[in-house]
Amino acid sequence: MEKVEDQNPQQEEDQVVNPWEVSAKDGGKIDYDKLIDKFGCQRLDQSFVDRVQRLTSRPPHVFLRRGVFFAHRDFNDILDAYERGQKFYLYTGRGPSSEALHLGHLIPFMFTKYLQDAFKVPLVIQLTDDEKCMWKNLSVEESQRLARENAKDIIACGFDISKTFIFSDFDYVGGAFYKNMVKVAKCVTYNKVVGIFGFTGEDHIGKVSFPPVQAVPSFPSSFPHLFSGKDDLRCLIPCAIDQDPYFRKTRDVAPRIGYHKPALIESLFFPALQGETGKMSASDPNSAIYVTDSAKDIKYKVNKHAFTGGQETIEKHRQYGANLEVDIPIKYLNFFLEDDAELEHIKKAYGAGRMLTGEVKKRLIEVLTEIVERHRRARAAVTDEMVDAFMAVRPLPNMFD
Amino acid sequence: MAFSKDQLLDRLKELQIEFSLYEHPVVLTVEAQAKYVGNLGGALSKNLFLKDKKHRYYVVSALADTKVDLKVLSQRLGLGKGGLRMAAEEALVEILKVPLGCVTPFAVVNESARHVSLLLDQGFKTQEYCFFHPLSNDMSISLNAHGLDKFLKSIGRDPSYVDLEANPPVGKDQPPDLAAFVPSDAPILSDLPVKAPTQDSTGKHVSAASNSAAVAAKAVKPSGNAQNVKEKPVNTVQPSIPAADAGNFVEELLDRASALLLSEISEDSIKQHSGQLGAEVANNIKKCLREDLKNLATIFKNTAYTEGFYAGTRYQPKRL
Numbered sequence: 001m002e003k004v005e006d007q008n009p010q011q012e013e014d015q016v017v018n019p020w021e022v023s024a025k026d027g028g029k030i031d032y033d034k035l036i037d038k039f040g041c042q043r044l045d046q047s048f049v050d051r052v053q054r055l056t057s058r059p060p061h062v063f064l065r066r067g068v069f070f071a072h073r074d075f076n077d078i079l080d081a082y083e084r085g086q087k088f089y090l091y092t093g094r095g096p097s098s099e100a101l102h103l104g105h106l107i108p109f110m111f112t113k114y115l116q117d118a119f120k121v122p123l124v125i126q127l128t129d130d131e132k133c134m135w136k137n138l139s140v141e142e143s144q145r146l147a148r149e150n151a152k153d154i155i156a157c158g159f160d161i162s163k164t165f166i167f168s169d170f171d172y173v174g175g176a177f178y179k180n181m182v183k184v185a186k187c188v189t190y191n192k193v194v195g196i197f198g199f200t201g202e203d204h205i206g207k208v209s210f211p212p213v214q215a216v217p218s219f220p221s222s223f224p225h226l227f228s229g230k231d232d233l234r235c236l237i238p239c240a241i242d243q244d245p246y247f248r249k250t251r252d253v254a255p256r257i258g259y260h261k262p263a264l265i266e267s268l269f270f271p272a273l274q275g276e277t278g279k280m281s282a283s284d285p286n287s288a289i290y291v292t293d294s295a296k297d298i299k300y301k302v303n304k305h306a307f308t309g310g311q312e313t314i315e316k317h318r319q320y321g322a323n324l325e326v327d328i329p330i331k332y333l334n335f336f337l338e339d340d341a342e343l344e345h346i347k348k349a350y351g352a353g354r355m356l357t358g359e360v361k362k363r364l365i366e367v368l369t370e371i372v373e374r375h376r377r378a379r380a381a382v383t384d385e386m387v388d389a390f391m392a393v394r395p396l397p398n399m400f401d
Numbered sequence: 402m403a404f405s406k407d408q409l410l411d412r413l414k415e416l417q418i419e420f421s422l423y424e425h426p427v428v429l430t431v432e433a434q435a436k437y438v439g440n441l442g443g444a445l446s447k448n449l450f451l452k453d454k455k456h457r458y459y460v461v462s463a464l465a466d467t468k469v470d471l472k473v474l475s476q477r478l479g480l481g482k483g484g485l486r487m488a489a490e491e492a493l494v495e496i497l498k499v500p501l502g503c504v505t506p507f508a509v510v511n512e513s514a515r516h517v518s519l520l521l522d523q524g525f526k527t528q529e530y531c532f533f534h535p536l537s538n539d540m541s542i543s544l545n546a547h548g549l550d551k552f553l554k555s556i557g558r559d560p561s562y563v564d565l566e567a568n569p570p571v572g573k574d575q576p577p578d579l580a581a582f583v584p585s586d587a588p589i590l591s592d593l594p595v596k597a598p599t600q601d602s603t604g605k606h607v608s609a610a611s612n613s614a615a616v617a618a619k620a621v622k623p624s625g626n627a628q629n630v631k632e633k634p635v636n637t638v639q640p641s642i643p644a645a646d647a648g649n650f651v652e653e654l655l656d657r658a659s660a661l662l663l664s665e666i667s668e669d670s671i672k673q674h675s676g677q678l679g680a681e682v683a684n685n686i687k688k689c690l691r692e693d694l695k696n697l698a699t700i701f702k703n704t705a706y707t708e709g710f711y712a713g714t715r716y717q718p719k720r721l
Contacts, residue, residue, distance in 0.1 A: 117695075158696050161703040294576075374696070381700050389703075389710040 429502030
């Protein structure tokens with residue numbers, strides 16, 4: 001059902017990256033430079049990171065420092081406007097296809113929370129329960145239920161309820177939101193949408209008419225209860241880079257209907273435990289660390305299933321050092337170990353063979369366990385009433401404070 | 402202040418739960434009850450009021466025919482082999498507010514039974530209707546499991562059914578499957594407003610505090626409390642809103658700060674920094690705790706907002 005954007009996939013691209021498929025060339029690593037070139041987005045270099053630090057008066061998030069969020073479109077415009085005193089709002093989302101969330105799922109939300117705190121801006125979070133109902137063939141009730149369950153994990157990431165609106169498509173589509181959907185839909189021909197999403201004559205019409213649903217949260221007029229009178233407000237979308245083709249289309253359409261193009265800030269893919277070439281799959285619990293994993297599970301998974309770049313024997317390891325390019329514990333630490341100095345030290349020592357795989361894994365287990373533990377405590381504090389409050393169509397008078 | 406059987410029956414009617422009422426002389430056992438309502442087609446229930454070594458209480462409600470092995474149940478709850486025994490009669494009266502021979506799932510309606518865990522036999526679901534005492538043993542009511550669910554939901558309980566006869570292995574790699582039913586440590590007599598089935602932000606802080614004070618990145622060893630607390634999202638209570646308790650919140654902050662403080666001050670660090678130790682420790686505390694405390698504060702804020710929101714949606718405008 002999901003196809004590549006280009007019609008001749010294998011000849012031109014060795015790697016495939018689109019909202020439904022991500023694979024590297026010949027089982028190797030994803031070439032992100034090539035990706036940026038091909039997609040036409042921009043690299044987020046150090047000058048951006050410094051600028052963010054200056055503008056927000058706080059240390060930049062670990063994902064920025066480590067190049068996890070590494071590409072963007074028009075982020076400089078957002079920062080320019082911000083410097084002039086013009087705020088923006090954040091838009092991110094999740095397709096609630098399963099209850100089990102793993103750390104990879106949390107990454108865009110962790111980063112978005114940082115952005116909300118650092119820039120003091122509001123956030124809308126879209127739960128595309130309709131999309132999953134259609135694509136994964138779930139019942140309406142089940143997809144709505146999953147949306148609410150996922151909302152709890154999302155809330156547990158620490159979003160500020162006075163600045164955050166979470167909505168599910170089944171609940172919210174209609175009114176001003178729907179008007180924008182129709183405006184967008186009028187700008188995209190059937191042929192175009194087939195070209196981008198690879199629909200065939202056998203696909204049902206629900207799928208064909210879905211794309212505008214994910215596009216219009218980029219426009220402030222879709223949320224009259226929040227942004228009424230602020231048609232000029234810009235939107236920043238933190239997402240993984242596989243979403244780029246999607247929002248590229250939205251950016252095309254925006255000026256045609258009189259709106260600002262949404263800006264994007266894009267992240268790397270989070271590798272599976274078994275390595276970059278492995279696929280993180282909901283059916284293989286050992287391919288990822290889940291937010292419901294116990295300390296024991298985490299220890300087991302990292303020790304038994306993490307793909308490492310260590311050498312086969314201790315002697316060889318002391319001599320040659322570890323291959324940091326493929327080592328998963330190092331990659332995971334790159335995402336989650338806050339202390340830059342400590343990470344540098346570990347990389348040096350491990351790469352030179354002075355530190356053993358077991359020690360690196362042990363540190364990783366500590367870091368992951370703390371994150372999962374913190375998440376679980378926060379998650380336990382989320383009640384159904386809190387979800388209702390986050391999802392209520394209500395004004396957010398303090399959203400820029 | 403105990404719920405009376407009349408109040409219960411009224412509540413059932415209010416909720417439009419179908420039930421039939423049978424009066425009979427006081428009965429103390431299932432056999433005796435069977436004499437009066439045994440031939441009416443429904444299934445009789447046997448109800449046990451149990452207690453574990455940490456003074457936590459459980460009501461186990463099963464079909465009369467279901468075999469309930471306390472040893473197995475104890476293991477499945479994660480209480481070890483001999484962890485469960487019948488509760489004392491005084492506890493029956495004080496906590497469930499029912500007399501001897503009258504244990505019934507309906508007893509959890511009482512405020513005093515808030516922490517009592519309820520285990521229901523999945524066999525109830527296969528029966529058209531089942532008999533229970535409605536807080537008094539001179540009557541029995543028969544109702545369908547759905548009716549029982551409706552009632553339990555109305556008092557904020559999550560009705561969950563268990564295969565009481567199952568005997569799954571419990572070991573290193575197979576955690577006790579019923580561990581979620583163990584209430585978090587909170588005897589009614591304590592001052593702490595920690596509730597078992599509800600997820601308090603306060604409850605969070607208290608058990609988190611007792612659980613791990615050290616903020617330094619150490620793997621947290623789940624104590625019995627934390628275990629339940631983590632399992633809780635499944636059993637979140639509906640109408641009862643957890644309180645954003647400023648006192649507990651502050652205690653949690655202070656616990657973390659003092660734990661970190663203690664860990665920062667050691668013979669070595671005193672030698673290393675001597676006069677500057679104060680400034681050094683203060684800086685470290687700020688650095689380490691900043692994000693953690695902000696997260697706690699956000700949870701507190703969200704909880705308080707939710708309380709207000711909930712109240713606001715049920716606000717009755719002034720009459721003109």
